[in-house]
Amino acid sequence: GQNIDQPTEMTATEGAIVQINCTYQTSGFNGLFWYQQHAGEAPTFLSYNVLDGLEEKGRFSSFLSRSKGYSYLLLKELQMKDSASYLCAVRDQDYQLIWGAGTKLIIKP
Amino acid sequence: IAGITQAPTSQILAAGRRMTLRCTQDMRHNAMYWYRQDLGLGLRLIHYSNTAGTTGKGEVPDGYSVSRANTDDFPLTLASAVPSQTSVYFCASSGGPYNEQFFGPGTRLTVL
Numbered sequence: 072g073q074n075i076d077q078p079t080e081m082t083a084t085e086g087a088i089v090q091i092n093c094t095y096q097t098s099g100f101n102g103l104f105w106y107q108q109h110a111g112e113a114p115t116f117l118s119y120n121v122l123d124g125l126e127e128k129g130r131f132s133s134f135l136s137r138s139k140g141y142s143y144l145l146l147k148e149l150q151m152k153d154s155a156s157y158l159c160a161v162r163d164q165d166y167q168l169i170w171g172a173g174t175k176l177i178i179k180p
Numbered sequence: 181i182a183g184i185t186q187a188p189t190s191q192i193l194a195a196g197r198r199m200t201l202r203c204t205q206d207m208r209h210n211a212m213y214w215y216r217q218d219l220g221l222g223l224r225l226i227h228y229s230n231t232a233g234t235t236g237k238g239e240v241p242d243g244y245s246v247s248r249a250n251t252d253d254f255p256l257t258l259a260s261a262v263p264s265q266t267s268v269y270f271c272a273s274s275g276g277p278y279n280e281q282f283f284g285p286g287t288r289l290t291v292l
Contacts, residue, residue: 075222104278104281112286113283113284114270114283116280158222167225167228168225169222171222172220
């Protein structure tokens with residue numbers, strides 16, 4: 072079966088750095104996405120990786136290792152507004168997205 | 181309209197009633213999707229449409245039907261609602277440089 076694993080919840084301090092991990096086992100691989108979802112709102116697109124390595128976008132970076140079935144989202148200089156759930160999703164061989172359950176990130180002052 | 185809209189925002193429904201959730205996009209995206217999101221679970225695909233006139237079943241299609249008469253609209257119908265269909269429903273379309281998905285604001289549905 073297809074499976075995506077992420078930690079359920081993480082806590083970090085304002086101004087610090089946090090890394091959210093995602094491991095996956097899917098039928099085929101056509102890219103990995105990270106989305107941010109604030110409570111009561113819709114998911115919004117953050118990043119996309121299809122090749123191994125690091126993609127940087129401002130305070131957010133995303134890393135992919137296809138051989139290990141592993142990705143992480145790195146958030147730097149954390150702000151209170153970063154408190155949200157972060158969803159990892161893999162596009163499979165049928166070009167459908169398989170979603171993880173999400174990681175709830177709590178930022179403390 | 182900018183992006184994807186969904187209606188209603190929320191609804192309380194008696195079991196056994198028929199309900200249609202509406203979804204409209206103005207981005208001219210070919211592919212559209214319906215998901216449900218339940219606490220502790222990831223987004224689960226109900227139905228999808230790769231282009232107007234075609235639809236397909238996702239992971240959890242039972243009890244739901246869709247139609248895609250044109251590019252912009254993708255309604256989801258619950259023929260006879262049951263309490264297990266209580267959930268938040270998101271409509272999405274895909275486009276952009278990575279063919280990423282864009283989501284509507286969601287419909288919170290409670291079936292009693």
